Amino acid sequence: KDYYNFVDSIKFNSIELMHFINIFREKAINLNDEDKQNIELEISCLQFRVQNGEIKPLYVEETENGNKVVFPNIDLIKENEIEYLKKRCNSISNIYFKTRFAHIIWHKTKDFEYAKKSIDFYFDLINHFRCLDKEFPDGHFGIEVCYALWNLQHLVLTINYKVKELQDLILDLINNPNEKSSCFLKLRLDSLKILIEKVKKKKFN
Numbered sequence: 001k002d003y004y005n006f007v008d009s010i011k012f013n014s015i016e017l018m019h020f021i022n023i024f025r026e027k028a029i030n031l032n033d034e035d036k037q038n039i040e041l042e043i044s045c046l047q048f049r050v051q052n053g054e055i056k057p058l059y060v061e062e063t064e065n066g067n068k069v070v071f072p073n074i075d076l077i078k079e080n081e082i083e084y085l086k087k088r089c090n091s092i093s094n095i096y097f098k099t100r101f102a103h104i105i106w107h108k109t110k111d112f113e114y115a116k117k118s119i120d121f122y123f124d125l126i127n128h129f130r131c132l133d134k135e136f137p138d139g140h141f142g143i144e145v146c147y148a149l150w151n152l153q154h155l156v157l158t159i160n161y162k163v164k165e166l167q168d169l170i171l172d173l174i175n176n177p178n179e180k181s182s183c184f185l186k187l188r189l190d191s192l193k194i195l196i197e198k199v200k201k202k203k204f205n
Contacts, residue, residue, distance in 0.1 A: 003027035003039055008093040011132060013144050017046060041081050042088070044072040045100050050147075053154025055107050074107065082108055089117065099125045103151070115159045122152035123165065133181050142183025146190045149173070153194050157203055167204045170195050 006027050012020050021043055028039045049056045061069045085101045092098055099121035106114040126148045133141040149170070156166045173191040177184055198204045 003031065003035075007097060010094070012096070013129075013140050014147070015140050021046070038084055041077070041084065042097065042101075045085070045104055046097070047072050048074065048100075048104070050100070050103060050151055052150045053158065055104060074104065077104070077108060095121060095125050095128050099148075103155075106155075112159060115155060116161055119152065119155050119159075119162055122148050122155065123162070123169070126152065126169065130178070133178050133183070137178065137180040138182050140182060142178065142181040142187050145173070146183065146187050149187075149190060149194065153198070157198070163203070167195075167198075 003024060007024070010020065024039065024043055028036050031039070047058050049058060055074055057070045057072055057074070059071055063069060082105055085105055089098055089101050089105070092101075099118065102114050102118040102121050105111065106118050126145055129141045129144040129148065132139065133145065153166060153170075156162055170191050174188060174195065177188050181187065195204065
C-alpha cells in the first residue's frame, strides 16, 4: 500500500508515532515531489504536542547566538498548506489525522467551522480509542482517551458548542469504565477532575 492507503488502514497511539513516521516516509518513496512535501507537512502536524487544547512544538532550543530553533513551528504553516489540510480533512478516514488537521486549522485560522469540526472529530476519536482500549486493554489506548478528553473539553468550553454532549460523555466515562484497561485509574481520575472543575465554575449543570 502507498502512504495514502496505508494511513487509512492503521490503528496506532501516540507512543507508536515515531515508529510509524519512519514507515510513512518509506511509503512515500515512489510518490512525486509535491506529494512528498505534503506528506512531510502531515508528519509535522502529527509531531506537535497538543495539551489541554494548546498546540505546542515538540521542542524549543536556543542556539549559542541566542536564536530559537522551534520544531515543528506552526507559524511556518502557509496558507496553501492550510488549504491542503482542509482537503485532507474531507478525504482521509483516519480519525487521528483528521482530528489533528482540523485542530491545527482552527488554531491558525480561527474559523469556527473548524473549531466545531475539531470538536466533532474529538468525540469520534474518543469513541475510537475507547473501542480499541476494550479490544487491547494493555495497548495504552486508554491514555489516548485522556489526552483527547482534555483537548475536547478545552475546545467545547472555548466556543460553547456541545457542552451537554461533553458532560454526558464524562459521566459515561465515570459510570461505565473499562476496568481491564491499563489506564483505568488515570482515565477515571481525569474524568472526575474535569467534571468537578467545570461544575465549580458553573460550566456544567
